[in-house]
Amino acid sequence: MIKIYFIRHAQPEYDWEDDRTRPLTAVGKEDSKKVLDFLKDKKIDAFYCSPYKRSLDTIKESACYFNKDIIIDERFREREKGNEGNNHIMFQKRWEDLNFHEEGGESIAMVQNRNIDALEDILSEYRNKKMEEDISIVIGTHGTALSSILHYYEPSYNHQSFLRMIDWMPYIVELDFDNDKCINKIEHLYIYKEFKGKK
Numbered sequence: 001m002i003k004i005y006f007i008r009h010a011q012p013e014y015d016w017e018d019d020r021t022r023p024l025t026a027v028g029k030e031d032s033k034k035v036l037d038f039l040k041d042k043k044i045d046a047f048y049c050s051p052y053k054r055s056l057d058t059i060k061e062s063a064c065y066f067n068k069d070i071i072i073d074e075r076f077r078e079r080e081k082g083n084e085g086n087n088h089i090m091f092q093k094r095w096e097d098l099n100f101h102e103e104g105g106e107s108i109a110m111v112q113n114r115n116i117d118a119l120e121d122i123l124s125e126y127r128n129k130k131m132e133e134d135i136s137i138v139i140g141t142h143g144t145a146l147s148s149i150l151h152y153y154e155p156s157y158n159h160q161s162f163l164r165m166i167d168w169m170p171y172i173v174e175l176d177f178d179n180d181k182c183i184n185k186i187e188h189l190y191i192y193k194e195f196k197g198k199k
Contacts, residue, residue: 003136008171009054011193049140050076059140075118078142095159112148153182169193
């Protein structure tokens with residue numbers, strides 16, 4: 001079995017304009033320690049992450065604890081935002097039509113396709129290693145990116161499901177895989193931090 005721990009980043013600096021380099025707040029950095037507290041008694045075989053700073057910084061201390069490099073995969077990045085950005089009206093539009101996107105932005109379907117491609121590559125790599133023990137992998141991610149993955153394996157995941165977790169930073173959810181089939185989902189940790197318009 002392969003266990004994937006998806007870790008949505010901790011609280012970011014909302015006023016920081018550049019999406020890729022947006023850092024965590026001081027509180028977000030402190031909350032990242034709770035990610036390590038959760039992981040430290042696990043056997044973690046690998047760390048993967050979005051290239052965005054807030055996701056990297058959320059799992060960096062944990063990767064150091066396990067003496068593991070963080071493997072960056074561009075496909076795990078967050079949704080590209082267009083001119084209309086992120087607000088509740090746009091959230092609903094995108095979840096009602098997974099192919100809808102504003103000019104210059106990505107649809108949920110587009111985000112899902114690249115995230116699932118990246119995840120399936122990881123699952124294939126570790127299945128082919130034929131390890132005798134269960135494999136445990138951490139993936140540092142984002143709100144919409146993670147939601148698109150959860151929707152892929154649980155089609156009932158919808159707009160309300162997304163809104164349920166939008167204020168959870170960080171958020172840890174585990175998906176367990178037998179070959180390419182997702183056989184279990186467990187929510188482990190979430191810390192409430194109010195969403196303020198950018199993920």
